[in-house]
Amino acid sequence: MKTFSIAKSRRLRSTPYTSRIEKQGVTAYSIYNHMLLPAAFGSIEDSYNHLKKNVQVWDVAGERQVEIIGNDAAKLVQLMTCRDLSKSRDGRCYYCPIIDDKGGLINDPVILRFNINRWWISIADSDVILFAKGLAIGNKFEVDIFEPDVNIMAVQGPKSFKLMEKIFGEKITKLKFFDFDYFEFKGTKHLIARSGWSKQGGYEVYVENTSSGLELYDHLFDMGKEFDVKPGCPNLIERIESALLSYGNDMDNNDNPFECGFDKYINLDSNVVFLGKENLKKIQSLGIKRKLMGVQIDAKSINVSGSIDLKDENNNKIGELRSGCYSPYFGKVIGIAMIKKPFWEVSQTLKIDINDQTFDGKVCDLPFI
Numbered sequence: 016m017k018t019f020s021i022a023k024s025r026r027l028r029s030t031p032y033t034s035r036i037e038k039q040g041v042t043a044y045s046i047y048n049h050m051l052l053p054a055a056f057g058s059i060e061d062s063y064n065h066l067k068k069n070v071q072v073w074d075v076a077g078e079r080q081v082e083i084i085g086n087d088a089a090k091l092v093q094l095m096t097c098r099d100l101s102k103s104r105d106g107r108c109y110y111c112p113i114i115d116d117k118g119g120l121i122n123d124p125v126i127l128r129f130n131i132n133r134w135w136i137s138i139a140d141s142d143v144i145l146f147a148k149g150l151a152i153g154n155k156f157e158v159d160i161f162e163p164d165v166n167i168m169a170v171q172g173p174k175s176f177k178l179m180e181k182i183f184g185e186k187i188t189k190l191k192f193f194d195f196d197y198f199e200f201k202g203t204k205h206l207i208a209r210s211g212w213s214k215q216g217g218y219e220v221y222v223e224n225t226s227s228g229l230e231l232y233d234h235l236f237d238m239g240k241e242f243d244v245k246p247g248c249p250n251l252i253e254r255i256e257s258a259l260l261s262y263g264n265d266m267d268n269n270d271n272p273f274e275c276g277f278d279k280y281i282n283l284d285s286n287v288v289f290l291g292k293e294n295l296k297k298i299q300s301l302g303i304k305r306k307l308m309g310v311q312i313d314a315k316s317i318n319v320s321g322s323i324d325l326k327d328e329n330n331n332k333i334g335e336l337r338s339g340c341y342s343p344y345f346g347k348v349i350g351i352a353m354i355k356k357p358f359w360e361v362s363q364t365l366k367i368d369i370n371d372q373t374f375d376g377k378v379c380d381l382p383f384i
């Protein structure tokens with residue numbers, strides 16, 4: 016098989032950690048917000064087993080920040096999301112679907128509130144900054160919108176708590192899930208949140224001071240030897256088992272937040288103003304015709320690029336698989352699929368062709384575990 020490499024350029028951005036992870040054995044990249052996002056360090060299954068037991072440091076600088084400051088900052092942030100942020104508070108993160116006027120998903124970021132006039136939108140892979148600027152211009156909002164030089168480093172896994180305590184002291188273990196605060200490392204304050212794109216626990220360091228951040232990166236590996244620290248990255252198997260959705264893979268602008276199971280982040284009853292509200296009300300009253308569900312397939316491997324049709328026994332298409340992997344936990348392939356009504360019922364049987372072979376599967380709830 017021919018192998019290809021990614022041609023780097025200014026348009027395809029490196030991160031401050033790239034030279035380090037290349038020395039540490041990164042074997043695959045994905046591209047996220049026009050930036051390199053490591054996708055593998057050797058075997059994804061080995062990394063998955065390691066992540067569930069130990070601690071890893073991840074270069075997730077591709078999770079870019081869109082900073083919004085100014086007197087209309089709160090108005091603009093609220094205009095973009097169907098989640099009611101009127102009772103949000105400073106120092107907290109909020110997972111929020113961003114939608115357009117039709118109710119189509121634009122992104123599913125984590126939104127950080129510093130104060131009512133300063134927010135960061137920590138984005139998944141789409142150009143939210145352009146959408147935000149368009150809305151601000153059209154509405155003549157008094158805001159500044161820009162991408163600050165912030166490069167997130169995630170520390171994930173059950174031993175992340177001990178490792179971070181060793182460096183930042185006991186105070187960091189008191190940080191609640193989705194809260195953030197500043198913690199000092201050798202005289203430099205770093206914004207740290209208890210969050211991350213795994214369900215194994217951990218932190219995200221929003222590095223603004225790059226040289227101190229790189230020193231911290233190296234220090235994590237020095238101090239982490241006793242916890243078997245390794246470089247890692249968002250892990251396909253772990254994130255599918257945990258049903259952490261990936262924008263662009265599991266859902267995109269053609270899907271609405273009800274179809275994606277975001278019901279608890281949709282507030283149609285409060286009087287907050289956001290784009291697409293009337294259309295979401297319409298969608299809610301008509302009822303959705305498809306939704307994201309889990310599937311389990313009696314196969315030992317799968318490679319999803321694009322999407323793969325799911326069929327019933329009469330070969331009618333009942334949905335499409337959008338992400339999938341072999342799960343060591345279940346001993347079979349699991350995946351995230353958009354399934355048509357009425358086939359979305361748990362235990363609905365299905366067929367799928369993988370590498371010219373047909374396999375049986377069934378629909379199940381998300382998350383798998």
Ligand code: THG
Pocket residue numbers: 078109110123124125137138139140167193210211212213219259260
């Ligand atoms: N961290 C930060 N930015 C990000 C991501 C991140 N931007 C891109 C991408 N990931 C956005 N997508 C998600 C998806 C899920 C979660 C976070 C970001 C997540 N969900 C929890 C869950 O589903 O259980 C918690 C949700 C909640 O309680 O509100 O953590 O990972 N900085």
